Amino acid sequence: MTILITGGAGYVGSHVLKALRADGVPCVVLDNLSRGHREHVLDADLVVGEVADVPLVRQVIGDYRVTAVMHFAAYAYVGESVADPLRYYTNNVTATVNLLTAMVEGGVGTMVFSSTCATYGVPDAIPITEDHPQRPINPYGATKMIVERVLRDVGEAHGLRSVALRYFNAAGADPSATIGEWHAPETHLIPLALAAAAGHRDGVEIYGTDYPTSDGTCVRDYIHVVDLAQAHILGLQYLDAGNPSAVFNLGNGNGFSVREVIEAVEKVTGRKVKATVAPRRPGDPAVLVGSADKARSVLGWASRFDTLEAIVETAWAWYRKRWGMSRA
Helix, strand or coil, X not given: CEEEEECCCCHHHHHHHHHHHHCCCCEEEEECCCCCCHHXXXXXXXXXXXXXXXXXXXXXXXXHCEEEEEECCCCCCHHHHHHCXXXXXXXXXXXXXXXXXXXXXXXXXXXEEEEEHHHCCCCCCCCECCXXXXXXXXXXXXXXXXHHHHHHHHHHHHCCEEEEEEECEEECCCCCCCCCCCCCCCCCHHHHHHHHHCXXXXXXXXXXXXXXXXXXXXXXXXXXXXXXXXXHHHHHHHHHCCCCCEEEEECCXXXXXXXXXXHHHHHHHCCCCCEEXXXXXCCCCCEECECCHHHHHHHCCCCCCCCXXXXXXXXXXXXXXXXXXXXX
């Protein structure tokens, strides 16, 4: 079998590609490189093009004898989605519809879909389980929820089976430091704090310190990207075994506050991170922590990197390598 990985030059997609190739699974990557990096496509062919290009996707499916798709190609900045929702609906929804059209026409019947906890919106209870109502509060989360609905409908009409993985805050890097988190612009807390520790930025902002949490800052569930990659492979194996479509949360089930993340970065790097308090951001829930019990029981998934320090250590190793920094 050959796996088509859309967005395989991006952060999570490239880690999944690396894990699949380590298992000897043939893969081909389709990425327009607008936000991915050619250097992260290791040991696989890269087709530079658009997921929305139905003839191109049909050609890739035929040329590489694709048997399944792992779909990561999407925009994922919440603020950007609010400012430019049409761009997000076009790229995340319309392009995925075109991809599914090519899959149906090409006889490819399984997909592992990169979804998000942003489909839940502000949670009613913690930890969040898969049966929690989906009430996204931004266009990004809405686009992922719509695609989940499209997958269900295409499944009913054409027999396509899918696994949608709703994950929380992806973080860390491959332990080899060959690939890692590399966004432009960067919006995630851990790499921003690492940049501040490295002296590459003045500091980080803490958006609100009056939340009903232990230290007043937001609490989030961080999951290592290598653990995410393993879950995607298990999801593919689940579908290969003939199982029905399913949805799974992916998280550690442990929440860490913004201040705790900054403290972990300072501990791992041995450097001070300047933090400035800023006003709350609209729509930021106080706590977002997910339950991955279903993934553990059904997929047999387990996280290897379940401490914040372990996650930050791999991210720091990648950051130093990317910027040519010594260990000092």
